[in-house]
Amino acid sequence: MTPLLVADLIGVAVFAASGATAAVVKRLDLFGVVFVGFVAALGGGILRDLVIGVPPLAFADWRYAAVAVAVALATFWLHPQVNRLRRTVLVLDAAGLALFTVTGTAKAFAAGMPAFGACVLGMLTGIGGGLGRDLLTGEIPVVLRREIYAVAALLGAVLLVGLRWLHVTGPAALAGAAALIFVVRVVALQRRWSAPTPTAGLGRTRPASR
Amino acid sequence: MTPLLVADLIGVAVFAASGATAAVVKRLDLFGVVFVGFVAALGGGILRDLVIGVPPLAFADWRYAAVAVAVALATFWLHPQVNRLRRTVLVLDAAGLALFTVTGTAKAFAAGMPAFGACVLGMLTGIGGGLGRDLLTGEIPVVLRREIYAVAALLGAVLLVGLRWLHVTGPAALAGAAALIFVVRVVALQRRWSAPTPTAGLGRTRPASR
Amino acid sequence: MTPLLVADLIGVAVFAASGATAAVVKRLDLFGVVFVGFVAALGGGILRDLVIGVPPLAFADWRYAAVAVAVALATFWLHPQVNRLRRTVLVLDAAGLALFTVTGTAKAFAAGMPAFGACVLGMLTGIGGGLGRDLLTGEIPVVLRREIYAVAALLGAVLLVGLRWLHVTGPAALAGAAALIFVVRVVALQRRWSAPTPTAGLGRTRPASR
Numbered sequence: 001m002t003p004l005l006v007a008d009l010i011g012v013a014v015f016a017a018s019g020a021t022a023a024v025v026k027r028l029d030l031f032g033v034v035f036v037g038f039v040a041a042l043g044g045g046i047l048r049d050l051v052i053g054v055p056p057l058a059f060a061d062w063r064y065a066a067v068a069v070a071v072a073l074a075t076f077w078l079h080p081q082v083n084r085l086r087r088t089v090l091v092l093d094a095a096g097l098a099l100f101t102v103t104g105t106a107k108a109f110a111a112g113m114p115a116f117g118a119c120v121l122g123m124l125t126g127i128g129g130g131l132g133r134d135l136l137t138g139e140i141p142v143v144l145r146r147e148i149y150a151v152a153a154l155l156g157a158v159l160l161v162g163l164r165w166l167h168v169t170g171p172a173a174l175a176g177a178a179a180l181i182f183v184v185r186v187v188a189l190q191r192r193w194s195a196p197t198p199t200a201g202l203g204r205t206r207p208a209s210r
Numbered sequence: 211m212t213p214l215l216v217a218d219l220i221g222v223a224v225f226a227a228s229g230a231t232a233a234v235v236k237r238l239d240l241f242g243v244v245f246v247g248f249v250a251a252l253g254g255g256i257l258r259d260l261v262i263g264v265p266p267l268a269f270a271d272w273r274y275a276a277v278a279v280a281v282a283l284a285t286f287w288l289h290p291q292v293n294r295l296r297r298t299v300l301v302l303d304a305a306g307l308a309l310f311t312v313t314g315t316a317k318a319f320a321a322g323m324p325a326f327g328a329c330v331l332g333m334l335t336g337i338g339g340g341l342g343r344d345l346l347t348g349e350i351p352v353v354l355r356r357e358i359y360a361v362a363a364l365l366g367a368v369l370l371v372g373l374r375w376l377h378v379t380g381p382a383a384l385a386g387a388a389a390l391i392f393v394v395r396v397v398a399l400q401r402r403w404s405a406p407t408p409t410a411g412l413g414r415t416r417p418a419s420r
Numbered sequence: 421m422t423p424l425l426v427a428d429l430i431g432v433a434v435f436a437a438s439g440a441t442a443a444v445v446k447r448l449d450l451f452g453v454v455f456v457g458f459v460a461a462l463g464g465g466i467l468r469d470l471v472i473g474v475p476p477l478a479f480a481d482w483r484y485a486a487v488a489v490a491v492a493l494a495t496f497w498l499h500p501q502v503n504r505l506r507r508t509v510l511v512l513d514a515a516g517l518a519l520f521t522v523t524g525t526a527k528a529f530a531a532g533m534p535a536f537g538a539c540v541l542g543m544l545t546g547i548g549g550g551l552g553r554d555l556l557t558g559e560i561p562v563v564l565r566r567e568i569y570a571v572a573a574l575l576g577a578v579l580l581v582g583l584r585w586l587h588v589t590g591p592a593a594l595a596g597a598a599a600l601i602f603v604v605r606v607v608a609l610q611r612r613w614s615a616p617t618p619t620a621g622l623g624r625t626r627p628a629s630r
Contacts, residue, residue, distance in 0.1 A: 029356055051466075055261070140558045144449070144451065144455055145449060150455070238560075241615050286618060
């Protein structure tokens with residue numbers, strides 16, 4: 001197991017826990033909890049692999065699915081404890097976002113995608129699982145509503161592309177971009193930074209009853 | 211027309227009826243009823259074909275789409291009669307689930323996917339149409355909430371893979387796996403078996419008002 | 421820039437405005453508005469490209485994404501003005517539907533898809549972005565509920581295929597099919613044509629309280 005694989009599987013585990021917890025809150029059954037955990041952990045990567053035209057890792061490498069299913073099962077039985085770890089889960093989620101975005105961007109590049117597309121697809125790899133989780137549980141995706149989340153991912157993807165233009169590649173570039181995402185996300189959580197909303201940004205929208 | 215194609219088209223017809231009925235209940239218009247019927251009947255197979263990288267059958271073979279559209283149109287005009295056949299539809303739906311899962315697993319295998327991935331993708335082929343139907347009609351997918359449905363599909367997919375390890379392949383293996391799915395699903399319907407939910411499985415969750 | 425590209429980018433701009441407006445109405449944040457605009461503008465084409473097995477244009481050609489993002493940003497800050505242009509936006513949306521459907525059908529054909537599949541996929545290219553927009557904002561897709569929209573697209577796709585059978589291809593055929601879609605859609609808007617709904621079509625459904 002390479003360090004990159006270990007890091008990747010940590011991301012899978014964290015996202016599986018987030019998906020399974022959302023499913024528990026919605027009172028889904030055991031299968032539903034496992035399935036939403038699977039989609040949250042692996043949906044972003046499946047989308048990435050479909051776009052770049054390779055067999056999705058979620059079906060091609062059993063370790064990814066095994067970690068996702070095991071964590072979702074554990075969350076099903078242990079979710080009150082998972083809830084008590086909410087703060088830890090948020091930090092781990094920031095790590096998962098950082099990792100998935102960076103590896104997604106790098107894989108898109110390696111598949112011959114231009115810089116712009118690689119950044120967007122890398123970000124989609126990071127946020128795609130959470131989008132799937134929220135759509136399956138009947139919520140408007142939280143990533144679209146508040147907080148600095150996708151924007152942190154995009155910043156890291158852009159940094160990775162920028163470093164590449166400066167001929168800085170390899171593990172150092174990946175680590176630097178992942179660190180940027182992680183730090184921006186964690187600081188945004190602590191300081192409760194949010195992206196502007198139409199009301200705040202405008203001050204001249206119609207009344208809320210609209 | 212081979213027996214497999216006939217069986218496949220029966221599955222398409224049953225799932226189209228289930229999708230169209232869900233759309234009628236939501237008061238969608240004629241196009242909406244046909245479209246949801248199309249997605250319910252063919253969405254699982256489209257997902258499977260995108261993952262294994264072949265042109266989706268729904269667009270490549272007109273007979274699949276023709277059956278789905280014809281049944282959805284019939285359901286639009288005849289839906290009170292379809293509702294009266296609710297019991298029959300549930301049994302036919304179990305047959306469709308069995309068939310789609312088994313052919314999906316076999317096709318994933320034939321495309322070179324490993325055993326684990328083939329089982330998951332086979333199950334997704336069986337439940338994917340229903341997932342699409344529920345997302346389009348604004349529901350949390352019923353397959354995630356209650357009843358033994360996806361689990362029956364998974365059991366059959368695993369049996370098919372197990373028989374393959376024992377060098378049992380061909381129509382007999384397909385029929386055996388499909389029979390297992392069908393029987394488990396029908397018995398689960400009759401005995402009202404459900405997968406455990408977080409409340410039942412834990413007995414120490416927070417109150418429902420949460 | 422070829423005329424076709426200009427026309428394509430006009431379609432992207434109009435659909436991005438429609439997606440961003442829907443996101444503003446739902447009080448999504450700045451990222452959410454841009455993301456829903458992106459999906460509304462480019463989701464249909466991404467689906468088409470995944471099905472026919474080519475790299476999605478949304479990631480491969482930066483001009484598409486740039487137009488979508490710029491228009492979504494403009495809508496975020498200027499949306500009351502966009503709302504006042506509602507009538508204009510509806511007409512431009514009809515133009516976008518016409519264009520995306522026709523180019524989608526033609527690309528599906530060029531990729532070797534049979535006539536039936538090309539029509540369905542062309543229509544999906546035209547309506548796919550709106551489907552994605554509505555799913556992300558928690559709505560049952562409007563295209564499934566009322567008005568002549570997808571049916572207009574389908575008529576144009578069928579005309580394009582029919583002209584091909586008569587050996588009429590090239591810009592004239594594309595323009596004729598696009599004109600048909602545009603005219604049917606605009607006339608349907610003006611005369612408030614709707615597809616039949618189960619109630620109207622049957623007159624013998626159960627009461628609405630069902």
